[in-house]
Amino acid sequence: MAMQFEVVKAKINEILAAAAAGRFRTIGHQSQSVTALSIEGVKRTVRVYYSGGDFPKGASSANGPISHDITFNVELAVAEAGKIDIATLENPASTEAQKITAFVAAKEADELADTSWDEFFRIVWQILMDARNIDFGLPYEVANRWVSTGQKDKISSTGSMIVVTGVIRLELRVSEQVLGDAGDTPLEGFDIDMGIDDQDPVAEVSTTLP
């Protein structure tokens, strides 16, 4: 049976995915890296993973339930390309003045990525701290929900894209039950006679005249 932290993590993923509305993509934590181009397809991705937990002895019973103070890392990643009036720059008929205007109006990828991450942080923080999500849909099972830290990493260039990552640290408390683990019980074997003869079937031939 899953522990409560696994149940809550799945619920947070579910709530984020439901609230995304095309603004970002929610993915389960994957050990493999996410390439800049795959982030760029949806611009922004969020993933939640269990970062660690404490089991305060004073707030637990010897045989359970046991309090579990959890820290989830909510990772936010944004990838952006620069925006520029390509049509004007590529057009042989464009004058030099028109090209300069296109360059002046261009938005550099690092500025776009930085702004996009800030907006993304705002959205996810508002979802996580929403009063309706105080127990993440698990009443009497989740307590002390709190976003304790928001951290933006340095803007970096990955291949031809500009990437900004960062993390929101979400803390909460759940109660874990100690059910023990007896290992996997082998399934019962089947011993059913299928009634198949070892010999080749022989057609019955009637020897009486109709």
Add this chain to the structure above:
Amino acid sequence: MVNVRQLVESDLKTTLEAEFFLPVFLTDATTGIKYTLNTDGDPLGGQVLNDSIKINPQTGEEELVKNPVVTLRRSTLIKVPIAGEVWSVEIPISPDPLADKKLYTIGAMRASDDGESIGYIRLYLEEAVQQ
């Protein structure tokens, strides 16, 4: 006696501009001038690479990353892009000199890599989309 530095620089004509040559267009943001020819009046170009192999620090495995890089002989450039300037760079979308070109930018985030002592400039390109 042949000056070795001059020899290395002239070798770039072979290593960057011979069989592996691909044309490149450069446009300067401050003047709007598009450079399609080099100082000799020939098509401007050099070595164009689209991907590079990197080690993923999380897994230790090699990954192919889209990372367009253009290497040009400095002495062929009418105006040399310097760090902090904004330029657009058009390179062929496939390894064919006649292929359509895609526009990238070089911006403040990625300083170009100068090999001034042997005479080349390497431009790291950033993806750009239509505004």
